[in-house]
Amino acid sequence: MNLSPLRIFVHGASGRMGRALLRLAPERSDLVLVAAATRAGAPLPEAPGLPVLATSALDAAPVFDLAIDFSLPEAFDGILGLCRRRGVGLVSGTTGLSEAQFEAFNALSERQAVLWSANFSIGVAVLRALVQRAAAAVPGWDADVVESHHVHKKDAPSGTALLLGAAVEAGRGRAPHYASLRAGDIVGEHLVQLTGPGERLELAHRATSRDIFARGALEAAARVARLGPGRHDFGALLLAEPRA
Incomplete structure (x- = not known):
């Protein structure tokens, strides 16, 4: 039986991730x-002819089955409220959310x-599992x-x-130290370093294209739409069944 395509509403469409989606x-x-x-509601060159709403007018959105959100914390409440009123699911990668928003x-x-996931890379999902096992071993x-x-x-x-740090803490019972670098146009690089007497273990992931995150979010949306109520985990979804 052929199922109808899942109708997607993209919130935060003018950002890097939104445009990739x-x-x-x-x-x-x-x-x-x-x-x-988007904030302004102006047409976007990546999707000619697609209706684009201002974030102040979300209730004018057409019927959709699931929203994908890559916006900012100050815009998150709007899409969450719309999904609640419409009775539809939500996949979000917006970071910096407050405890109240979670x-x-x-x-x-x-x-x-x-x-919700801080990272929709398949490689990072695998790295997260490896980090927890490595931290538990040493x-x-x-860290x-x-x-x-x-x-x-x-x-x-x-x-x-923070996602990888939580994996470290789950493995060894203590949080790691963090260091952040902001430079140039780096898409995203993450290194987990475990250091003992005379040796060092490094587990790393380097993204060279933002497309990997967009494709992961689209895959997450397709899988979440088949599930019942609940807060689902991206890594668990990927590991639950082989990818096509």
């Missing part, structure tokens, strides 16, 4: 973009399928997470660094 979504036959939202996100998960070693990003990234440490 608009450009790459047409590669998938199981997804269809129905609208996008509480509201968790509340939505009681009614809808939602997923609990007495020093550091070093992350590098482009000069325009605002939050530090990055959400991915």
